[in-house]
Amino acid sequence: MRRIASVGLLLVVSASAVAQTRPVARAGSGALDCRACHTAVTPTRNAPALAACPRLKITGYHAVDEAPPVITLGTPGKTYGPVKFAHREHAHMAETGKGCSGCHHYDQARPIQQCKNCHAVSRRREDLGKPDLKAAMHRQCVECHRAWNPTGACSTCHEKQDAAAKATGAVATKPAVKAPERIVYETNARQGKSVTFFHKDHTDRFALACADCHQNESCGACHDRKRVAASQPVLTRQTKAGMTEEQAHERCANCHTVDACATCHKGMPSRRIGFDHGRRTGFTLNRFHAQLDCRSCHKAPGAYQSISADCESCHKGWQGRFSHARAGLELDEQHQDLDCVSCHEDQTFRAKPVCTTCHDDKTWPAHKPGKAVARGTPKR
C-alpha cells in the first residue's frame, strides 16, 4: 500500500515538474479572453457571472522567451519618467531564483494580472493591508536592487524627465480619452445575434489602459492627426527639419486621414520618414527637383495627382535653350548640335547615355563627349 502511494506521489511530482518546464498555457500574451473573468457563456450587465479572484499561485507557465521583452512600468511623474523594465532578462534570472511567482504572486492562471488590479493606485484607500501600487512596485525592485545600490537614488531605474518635454507637456499629459459607453456587436450566431459590450464598465472596474486591449491598432484610430478640435493632441515636438510634427504630417495627413501610421512609419512611430518619390512614383527626383515644392509640379488643387514624367510637360520648349554644362559636361563642338535623343534614347534623361549609335568603340562614362565642369552652375 505504501509502495503504491509513493509511486503515485512520484507521478504527481514529476507531472507537475514537467508542467512547469513546458509551456502549458500562454499566460499574459495576446488579447484578453472573456472567459478569464466571466464564468457564464452569456454574461449580462445585471448578472455578470464574475469569477472570484482566488489567491492562487500561477498554474499556467510559458517559456521565458515568450514573455514580453520590455515592459514600461509606472507613469511619468513630476521629475522622473516611467521605468523601462527589461522583463525578459529578469525572467531569465528568475528561473534560477524565485521563478515567475516571485513577482507574479497570488496570480490567477491567466491572463497575468496587472499589479493595479489588486494594488490601489491611490495611497488614500480603504484596504491598508496591501501596499499601494507605487509601493508594491518599488518594493518588488528594491528587494534585490537595494543591496547592489544602497543610495536608493531614483535615477537608478527612472530616467529624469526631459526639461523640454516637461515644459511642453508632450510626455506628461494626454488629452481626455473619449471611450464609448457600450458597443453592440452584430454576430452570425443563430441565437442572440447582438452582443452588448459594456465598454466603460470594463475599463472603469478594471482600470484598464486603452492599450491593454487595443493592441496592433492604428494610432490614427485614437490620435487625430488633423486636429479638428482643440482638445485633440497637438504634435508640437520639433522634427529634424525644424518643423513641428503637425507641419511635418500636414502634407500627407490632409488626404491620408484614415491610413494607419505604419503605412509610412513601418511600425515605428518615432522613425523619421520621408516620402520616397522615386520608390513610390517611379520618378526619382534629382537634386534640382528635390528642392522644389510639391505644388510646383503637382499644380492641380486637392490631392497630389500623378503627372507626366515627360520633361516637356513642365519645361515647355526647353530644347534649344538648354545649356548642357548644367549637367556637368560641356559638350565639345562635334556633339554640340546633335539632337538630345541621339545619345539620350529614353527621352527622360535618366538612363545612361549611349554612344553606340555612332561610335562602335566608345562607351559612357569611359569616354566623354566634352569636358567635365562643375554641375549646376551654368553660364547662360
Add this chain to the structure above:
Amino acid sequence: MKSQNRRSFLRASTAITAAATGLTPTTAHAGPKNLLSPDRLGVLVDTTVCIGCRHCEWACKTAHDLDTPPLETYEDRTPFEKMRRPDDTALTVVNAFASPARPDLPTTVKVQCMHCDHPACVSACIVGAISKQKDGAVLWDTDTCIGCRYCMVACPFQIPAFEYGKALQPDIMKCDFCTDRRTEGKLPACVESCPVEALTFGPREELVRVAREKIRRAPERYVDHILGEHEVGGTSWMYLADRPFGELAFPKLSDRPAPGVSESIQHGIFAYFVPPVSLYALLGAVMWTSRQRAADEEEHS
C-alpha cells in the same frame, strides 16, 4: 488668536485664581482622555520596509517651508554615520542601525513626534498651548506659547525642539502631523513621499489590526511587538521592527500614560479646589479660634 506675553499671562492667571476662589468649582479635567475619538488617525511605520532614502525628511522640510536642500543631495548616506534627533531645522530624521542579519543593509528608523494619546507635553504646558486633537494630532499654539520649554522636558521621546538660534519670538518646533495638508485632503508629506510605503496612514484602530496581521503572516520578519500600541498609554504613530525596540534607540517605557503621576498629584491637590479651600477654611478656623481665645483672655484679665 490673541497674542499673549508673560505679563498678560500673569495678569490673567491672577484674575482666574481670584475668580475661582470666589466661585463654585468648575469641571477642570485634563482634556486629552475625553477627546480620544475611535476614528483618530495614525501612521504605522514598518522599519523592515524602510530603505532609508530620506525622502520623508525632504518632503517634511518642503511642506513646512524649512530650508530644504535639493532632493538629489539626500542620496548621500554620510548623515547615517551619527545619530540625529529632530530639531528646529528638521521635524523628522531617519537614523540607521547596523543589522546583524544583513551587514550591508542597515535598519533605518524614522523619528518624529509620536502624537501620544495621553501627551505629557499637553499636561506639562502651563498655558495650555499644546492640545490633543480629535483626529489624533498633538498640536501647539504658537501665539499662546510663552517659551517655558516644559514640554521638552516632559516628552518621553524628547521630540519638541526650540529655536535657540532665534533671538526674537523663538518657537517650539515639532511634527504637526501635517494638519494643514490633511485639511486640504492631502496625506502627510512624509507618507505621500515614501516610495515603498513604509509609512501607512489611516485610522489608528485599523493600523493596529493591519500590524497584527503582518506579524501573524510573517512571524520570522517581525518581533511580536507593536511599539506605540500600549506604550505611554498608546501613541498615534506606531512601529514594527525585526528586533527589540531597545536596539533601535527607542526608550524603555511603561504602558502607563507619562503624565499620569504628575497629573494625579496636581489634580489631587487642586481637584475642584476643595483641598485648597478646606486648607484655607481650616487655617481660618484656627485663626478665628485663637483670636477668640485671645479676646477671652483679655476680657478675663
